[in-house]
Amino acid sequence: MALDMSMPVLVVDDYKTMVRIITNLLRQLGFSDIDEANDGQAALEKLRTRKYGLVISDWNMEPMTGYDLLQQVRADERLSHTPFIMVTAEAKTENVIAAKKAGANNYIVKPFNAATLQSKIESVFNN
């Protein structure tokens, strides 16, 4: 399965700074089509109007968390196969396990670096 750098990527985080950081790091990695959403609900609306190749989402957001967004995505037949990486400060064992059970493709613990982001994205598309 090939990693296509032109695929649209959706970055979801309620901290605008974090959205900018992830967007800029993705651009450094070679991605060019990057959208953003500030919470799970807004992300879900975008996902239902455009086909994204990857979702990178925070967990702790309101009104819809990244975990709830993941569950909604996996429950929607049209979206269920969308690659989904959780990027979050929630760093307890039960969080990682819950995300995996809900269908996340990978899990990045904040703070992270560009190399980790790259390797986790590649891992999703190479497995």
Add this chain to the structure above:
Amino acid sequence: MTDLSAERIDEIVDSIAGKRQGDISLIELLGLSKLMIESLQSLIEAEDDELGGEVRSIARHIQRTQSELSRIPPRELTESVLPEADGDLHEVVRSTENATQTILDSAERIMSASAADVDAYRQVVDEAVVSIFEACCFQDLTGQRIRRVVDTLNYVNRHVAYVTDVINGADRTGMTMPTRDGDGLLSGPQTGGDALTQTDADSLFGTPPGNVVSFKT
């Protein structure tokens, strides 16, 4: 005992007070004494009822207060709530300082790089810029930690108000003892031994689930 008329009572009282001369029999004196005791008894009984009622009310209040206070987790504030907030604030200071140092280091690397070799210069700039982006992640985490400290202060405030109400016997109809806000899996940034590293998360996560469809435009 002889029932004394009001007039006769006055005569006896005046005789005792030396205002009048007259014979007073022992029986009359005893009758007067009995009358006085009976008068005072009803007054004392009334006072007893009122005083007893007050004492019983106070006892009930003390009992309720003890019961309410015993439900408050002992030493919760001093042994977990406040130390956690203290840890969060220390971590905010530490991570802000580290991020600042990283950003300054990156800026200094760019400033000191030679532009004579364009490709080499570009590499220095790219690496420094990425380093700056990574360092800026601190803002998200410090924001979450500070929000958690604010929640802690609000919790302490609610706790103090609740205890004050309990002691003052305020009407607490519909009020419950404050509890810490929790949201299931959400606990925010962890510190030290509690925090999973990326390696730990990778081990737990293992191989990602299958059925990922490649997408090509």
